[in-house]
Amino acid sequence: MNDDEAAPPSSAPDRVPAFDPERFRVEGRAVVDWIADYWSAVERRPVLSSVAPGWVRSHLPSRAPEAPEPLADVLADADRVILPGLTHWQHPAFFGWFPASTCGPSILGELLAAGLGVQGMLWATSPACTELETLVLDWLRDLLGLPVRFASTGAGGGVIQDSASSGLLCALVAARERATDLRSNATGVDQDARPLVVYASVDAHSSVEKAAGIAGIGRQWLRRIPGAGGGMDPAALARAMDEDAGAGRRPCFVVATVGTTASGAVDPVPAIAAVAARHAAWLHVDAAWAGAAALCPEFRGPLLAGAEAADSWGFNPHKWLLVNFDCHALWVADRTALVRALSTKPDYLRNAASDAGGVIDYSDWQVPLGRRFRALKLWMTLRMLGAEALRARIRDHVTWAGEFAAMLRGDPRFELLAEPSLSLVCFALRSGDETSRDLLDRVNATGAACLSHARVAGRFALRLAIGGPLTERRHVEQVWRTLAALAGSA
Ligand SMILES: *Cc1c(COP(=O)(O)O)cnc(C)c1O
Numbered sequence: 001m002n003d004d005e006a007a008p009p010s011s012a013p014d015r016v017p018a019f020d021p022e023r024f025r026v027e028g029r030a031v032v033d034w035i036a037d038y039w040s041a042v043e044r045r046p047v048l049s050s051v052a053p054g055w056v057r058s059h060l061p062s063r064a065p066e067a068p069e070p071l072a073d074v075l076a077d078a079d080r081v082i083l084p085g086l087t088h089w090q091h092p093a094f095f096g097w098f099p100a101s102t103c104g105p106s107i108l109g110e111l112l113a114a115g116l117g118v119q120g121m122l123w124a125t126s127p128a129c130t131e132l133e134t135l136v137l138d139w140l141r142d143l144l145g146l147p148v149r150f151a152s153t154g155a156g157g158g159v160i161q162d163s164a165s166s167g168l169l170c171a172l173v174a175a176r177e178r179a180t181d182l183r184s185n186a187t188g189v190d191q192d193a194r195p196l197v198v199y200a201s202v203d204a205h206s207s208v209e210k211a212a213g214i215a216g217i218g219r220q221w222l223r224r225i226p227g228a229g230g231g232m233d234p235a236a237l238a239r240a241m242d243e244d245a246g247a248g249r250r251p252c253f254v255v256a257t258v259g260t261t262a263s264g265a266v267d268p269v270p271a272i273a274a275v276a277a278r279h280a281a282w283l284h285v286d287a288a289w290a291g292a293a294a295l296c297p298e299f300r301g302p303l304l305a306g307a308e309a310a311d312s313w314g315f316n317p318h319k320w321l322l323v324n325f326d327c328h329a330l331w332v333a334d335r336t337a338l339v340r341a342l343s344t345k346p347d348y349l350r351n352a353a354s355d356a357g358g359v360i361d362y363s364d365w366q367v368p369l370g371r372r373f374r375a376l377k378l379w380m381t382l383r384m385l386g387a388e389a390l391r392a393r394i395r396d397h398v399t400w401a402g403e404f405a406a407m408l409r410g411d412p413r414f415e416l417l418a419e420p421s422l423s424l425v426c427f428a429l430r431s432g433d434e435t436s437r438d439l440l441d442r443v444n445a446t447g448a449a450c451l452s453h454a455r456v457a458g459r460f461a462l463r464l465a466i467g468g469p470l471t472e473r474r475h476v477e478q479v480w481r482t483l484a485a486l487a488g489s490a
Pocket residue numbers: 098162163164165166205207257259260261286287288289316328
């Protein structure tokens with residue numbers, strides 16, 4: 001035996017059962033307490049981690065332990081090494097990127113899912129896992145006011161994916177299937193040499209480019225369509241699609257973004273849908289962040305305009321709806337192409353329910369085979385908070401963003417780079433990109449808040465996105481005071 005290799009534990013006392021309900025009861029309470037303490041005190045921590053690369057690793061052993069260690073030691077290391085190495089996404093003054101919000105009921109749903117430990121790849125491998133998911137996505141469709149064609153009771157239906165990126169990839173693969181009939185030609189290979197083409201605005205999320213690469217469309221066949229007044233220009237889209245079709249290429253997939261990542265701009269979906277329809281291209285709506293606001297009827301108009309013409313529509317409850325990561329809701333108007341593209345039924349998965357049809361096998365709606373019971377956290381969040389509380393939070397956030405924008409407007413040193421979009425405000429110092437960048441660095445260096453940046457209208461923009469579960473109006477007021485003080489005489 002190599003000297004480095006310790007002997008395996010030989011005596012029974014060293015063996016700790018991996019699955020001991022009584023021990024779990026005690027340790028589970030301790031971990032829940034630890035999390036509750038974290039939430040209670042997170043406001044006092046610096047929002048952004050300031051550790052240097054390698055710091056975390058250098059403070060932990062380089063090899064895994066041979067003998068069991070007590071939970072208390074592990075939690076002590078979490079306090080000592082893990083917490084300083086975190087950016088605290090649940091900090092009330094976290095305003096960066098988009099929120100990754102969570103809440104008690106969602107975390108408990110996650111715990112239930114882990115505790116049950118089931119695989120929901122097929123209806124037959126855990127019927128409740130599939131049926132609850134179908135039900136809560138029908139609930140959510142109804143709550144958002146999405147068209148009935150996305151309901152599971154018709155040809156469509158919803159599925160939970162890990163992320164908007166995966167949802168978009170699945171939609172693209174379904175679009176390719178519809179355009180090429182790969183399955184029915186039995187080879188699984190596109191025999192047609194004419195390229196398929198994908199369209200999205202210049203401000204669409206980078207996951208479109210990734211999906212085009214993964215799906216074998218080729219990143220070079222992604223057309224980035226310029227914007228007009230914040231959203232994609234439908235006339236430019238029409239020109240690009242006509243030109244491709246005229247040159248013998250196959251326009252296949254159009255992504256409309258409802259709430260761009262940089263500035264929250266909304267594409268004119270009805271006009272885009274009309275152009276896509278002329279070429280029989282699949283229309284996917286990416287509402288990853290902004291979609292949550294459709295819960296409030298007064299915000300619905302621009303968010304849902306054109307949705308009835310979309311083939312797929314997705315948003316992330318894990319951004320602004322208090323369901324912890326990962327939870328992306330994807331609806332399709334017709335599930336045929338999606339299932340045809342992604343289903344595999346090896347012999348060991350054959351079962352009577354699937355063979356008879358009439359059940360959903362969600363492994364046919366996603367890239368991986370196995371899947372977690374993610375519906376539980378969505379179900380528990382909706383049940384234990386109720387829709388009205390979720391709406392009230394979104395309304396608060398939009399109101400506070402409006403108040404923040406009003407304070408910016410009242411200060412001649414600052415300017416808005418776009419109209420506030422829901423709870424997102426993009427702004428800059430009038431004195432230019434350099435001073436804006438410097439202001440961002442300085443506000444983040446205080447540790448009292450976290451903002452991020454983007455390029456908006458060709459300028460360096462500071463971004464303030466409100467959406468954290470612990471954020472109150474006073475935190476927004478405080479970050480404004482900090483910004484105003486640090487801006488000096490800029
Ligand atoms: C955040 C975001 C995404 C990516 O979300 P993931 O779930 O992390 O893949 C895609 N599109 C838009 C518009 C987003 O804001």
